[in-house]
Amino acid sequence: MPAETAPPMAAPLLDVRDLCVSFPSRGRMIPIVEHVSFTLGERDILGLVGESGSGKSVTAMALMGLIDSPGVQITGSALFRGQELVGLPQKQLRRLRGREIAMIFQDPMTAFTPVYTIGWQIDEQIRAHERLSRKQARARTVELLAEMGVPDPARTADRYPHQLSGGLRQRAMIAMALSCNPSLLIADEPTTALDVTVQAQILELIRSLRSTYGSSVLLITHDMGVVAETCDTTLVLYSGRVAETGPTDALFAHPGHPYTAALLASIPPLDGPRPHRLPAIAGAPPPPLERPAGCAFAPRCAYVHDTCLPAPPPPLVPTGYHPLTAQPDEASAHTSAAGTSPPPVQFAACVLPAEGTPLPARLTHSELSTKPNFDTPDQALPPPTSFSSGEAHQ
């Protein structure tokens, strides 16, 4: 991506550049993921947000080399600790999978083989990567389950997946993913199939992984609330393209892309008067083959104007907002020493910032409820009403 500068750190854990995934269908290649780029540093949690079909899971599966449909085309680059993942032979990928990059899945019920005990399946992964006896592997399994907050881990290890509750199953899944101490954990909608209280516990667990295990997490979700609670950095995907990326606080406070703004506006407010109707985004995302030449969000965007329509799609440009706490220059000065996240700069694939008319900061809930932001289609920009009220809520 033109606007994105070289990563300031020596080598991020995962550096994805221009990742494209296309599936063949009826003689044509359907681009599911187009030019997705992001970096993930050590101990970072990156949220990959988007609605169904936006290419979140396909991106993750492509990184793991798990897409094996005939004729699929994966281009671009994904450097994991300097090793290219795209096009890596299956044999070498297999050595990475489970050991260096582990994955947890959406539905823990179907993600375990039904005919084996939880413990057996965790042992299996440990023994696939390390030379351990059955006993040693089981000891590690029980230890892991205990660390994941599973009560009575030794007995739970001997139970079958269907005998456990959803939350316990997901904990066991995370235990299995962590069993070989992976440096990257890809969590594909880990909380979607769980009820809200369990969801909070699982998110807490995932958040704690970076301190206890030093893992980086790529969290895939469609839930903005989950992102706000968990992620350092957020990447919003829309129709297979990156719509916006930036530090979570900044992105929530000052969404630079109308899509992000609309997504955030559609979350029911917790305080203030109850809105008559939540703002919704009219229409549906375009099917991959009918994706507009220009901005993919243009047909549904309240700010659409002539510059949005022609090809190529707008590139990622800095939105111009910086969180007040860390100015980019300052941050880059001490990240190299501290080894934390890259400088917090927010990018949006939208023409508005480049045209000098960026989106306003988010309205507070009370203002949102009285004055919906997206019901004025032809107006280019409402004036920035409440510039300072950019607190990341939830």
Add this chain to the structure above:
Amino acid sequence: MMMALLRRLGQTVFVLFGISALVFLVFFATPGADPTARIAGRNASPQTMEKVRQEYGFDRPLPVQYATMMKKLFITQDLASYVDRGELVVPEIARAAPVTVSLVCGAALIWVVLSIAMGTIAAAMKGTWVDRGLMMLGLIGISMPVFWLGQVANLITQSRYHDTWLFSWVPGLGYVPLTENPWGWFKALVIPWIVLAVMFIGIYSRVLRADLVALSGEDFMRTARAKGLSPTRILLRHGLRTSMVTFVSLFGLDFAQLVGGGALLTEVVFGLPGVGRLTYQALTNLDLPLIMATVMYSAVFVVLANAVVDILYLFLDPRVRDAR
């Protein structure tokens, strides 16, 4: 677990009772037909008729008749065939059963091993010519009628090429008891085994392949791949092991109906004096006691085999274990 087994056994007994009552009613209580005349055979003398009527209690109420029949079948075991001049029916079946069991067990072994191998290889090499070739072979196997295949096998091994080095070992048609001569038993049965197994190999390998291919899209198979396991391990330990649940239920039914007399055509073609052939004879002679006995025998096997399959299920599928 113990409770589940006992309950299953109770059900088995109940089902057997139902079947026996049903068969009894069909053959002995059909309105408008006198079972006495049928049991006594064509042109029986009045004395014989009277004797039969006495013996089976046909002049008494139906429940008594049923009880008499069951007693003769299971307790005194002196049910005799009048058509066949007083031949005792139960020992006849006891003689025929080992033949059928030998035939079916050998065939089952062949078809289970080969169909698992073929189905798994085809699923592993999905879309290649190996897959297509194996599935084509399976289809050919299914399409060949067993009696035709048996006759062709006989034609080749018994007459046309019998004198060549390849088939000179093939003994004449018939059965050699295992206890008498194990090697002879094997030689007499190996061709019937293969002939009987061919169709089942076709069916089972195709079913297994389809099952494995469907399973490969399951979440847990994706998990297994994400764990970094080898493709072989994923296919065998996760895919095949899970497919076994379907496979076993299919196998139980087929095996039971074959042991119960379903291998009739193979037995007739190869001159094996098994239960299938016995049933066939009983039906052509309208030998009611023998029909009654063979049907009961076959019902016992089907029901027992189902019970065994259900018990196997308990071991194969932990989800069933808890559902009970």
